[in-house]
Amino acid sequence: MASESHEWDTAEYTAELRENRLLYTSSTGAHGQIDLADIVGVLPDQGSTGHRILFVTRGAREDTKDSCGYLTSIKVNSLHELSPLPVLAELPAHLQYPEPVHIVVSTQSGTGTAQVVLENLVQPFFSYLGIDYQVHETQSAETIHQLSRSLFLEKAIAGINQTIILLSGDGGLVDIVDGFYKSTIPIQAAPHIALIPCGTGNAMASSIGLRSGPASGLVTLLRGRPSSVPIFAAHFSPGSKLVIDEGRKRSSIDSQEGSSETIIYGAVVASWGFHAALVADSDTFEYRKFGAERFKMAANDLLHPSDGSEPHRFKGKIMMGLPDHATGGQSEECIEDEEHMYILATLVPRLEKDFLISPDSKPLGGQICFLRFGVLPADEVMRLMTLAYQGGQHVQEKTVTYKEVETLHIQFKEDQERWRRVCIDGKIVAIEEGGWMKLRKEPRQLLELIKLGSERF
Structure with a gap:
């Protein structure tokens, strides 16, 4: 479809920068201010010699339906006083x-x-x-x-x-x-x-x-x-299924063309244990109404079961392939403890706006970082999660394993399917009893x- 027509203010404004705000006034006396963080860009005005400043205004119109605000603009003839603004000569x-x-x-x-x-x-x-x-x-x-x-x-x-x-x-x-x-x-x-x-x-x-x-x-x-977007490939044992419809149904995972392997490709995170369980449990209509708070609500339910029991101890064998940057090869390492609370491999630094799970990760840098801690009291788990919201300080704790990996292999030793669910970029996969997951970097960049x-x- 073609771009829809929108009305734009045709008045001409003078503007000046003051600290983190742009103050503007029209020849008719209309005036206002713009937070510099809300400015989308400055472009040549179509059909004139001036420029138009596109910005987001929040909560100032009755038809604004959400806190996202709406896009509007003002036209200015001179940018002499506005040189720090992001002026775009041509479109990318x-x-x-x-x-x-x-x-x-x-x-x-x-x-x-x-x-x-x-x-x-x-x-x-x-x-x-x-x-x-x-x-x-x-x-x-x-x-x-x-x-x-x-x-x-x-x-x-x-x-x-x-x-x-x-x-x-x-x-x-x-x-x-x-x-x-x-x-x-x-x-x-x-x-x-x-x-x-x-x-x-x-x-x-x-x-x-x-x-x-x-x-x-x-x-x-x-x-x-x-x-380019770095990618990992998560391979699953036969019989693994996608969990859909708020956990009520299971569906087959699409196979690779010409292959019987069960694979899901991801760009963000692969997890098992506490993280995967809270993502899976909170993926309901009722939970989603609470936005990002749903994760904290589900986390509390996992750490404080309604029957008064302890949080679940996730059982499985974990093996890692560690990069040897000197030789270009890798070495194998096995985690001796087979009871876990939190197991996660990620290509990104953040899982939420303020949740810095992997401070060493660079955006689109291609490193897979592994994070794990074992069985801990509920209040200690919440303390570690709180530290992740405080600039990723959790990785400095002695109870946390945090390192770069090339591969990850999990052999699950759980009887109940609920504890064999893994998360791949928000998708939930249920592993068959006695099954496994193998994670590796994907060399292609598509x-x-x-x-x-x-x-x-």
Whole structure:
């Protein structure tokens, strides 16, 4: 579809910078101020010699449906006093392709704000830029996976440059990752993917610097550049199933083309134990209404079972392949203790905006970092989790194992399926009794994510 028409203020303003604010006044006396963090960009005004400042205004209009705010603008004739602002002379290449931009709206992600973000921010953004786009709204949990395996993959194989914007959580990205990496046909043009976080945790978005809400996604669209997305492959023993429909149903995992192996490809995290259990338990309609708080609520239920018993001791054998950077090889290490509380391998530093689980990880850096601690009292587990919210201080604790790995192998020794659930980028997999999971880096790089050149952590 073509960009929809939106009304823009045609008045001309004078503006000046004062500390972290932009103060503006029109010739008719209208005035206001903009927090610099809410400025999306400054572009040449279409059809005039001035510039237009695009910014997000919050809670100032009756039709604003959500705290995401709405995109608006003012026109200024002189930038002489505004030189620190991000003035863009021309659009980046990923916004100039002949192919319409694909906007994927995940209607069920997080607290369901993606549609509002589309209407209040994204559509006005493309209206001003005059860029054609096509909206794809999810109809089920399979929609993005189906789009990936058909529309997006077909264009990539044909060598057609395309930009895909995900108004979703991490699940939208992993659906595209899994679809592309399970194809055996060579990719001729890697898609450029932009994230506008609308999920609960938004681990990848938070890790690449998109921590100030949807507006930061628009800033990155204008000023960011594509970077290859590192991927891991999680292999599962035969009989492993996806857990769907709020835990009520099981479905088969798509096989690799031409292979009987059970694999899911991911870009964020693979976990077992406490983390996987709280993600699985909180994936219900009732929990999701509470946003990111759902994780803390589920965590409390796991640490303080209603029957008054102790938290579960997760049983299994864990083996790691550690990189030897001097020789380029790796060494094997086995964790002697076979009872665990928290086991996680991640490619990103953050699982939530403020939850710095792996402070040594670099955004899109390609290192897999492993974190584990054994059975601990409930209050000690919460203390460690609190330290993760305090700049990742948990990794300095003696009870925490934290190191870079090349591979990870878990042999599960649990009788009940509930304790054999693992999390792959938000997807839950139930492992068969006596089964295993093997994790390794994926050497291929088939997708590119749009990010700013530097982030502060």
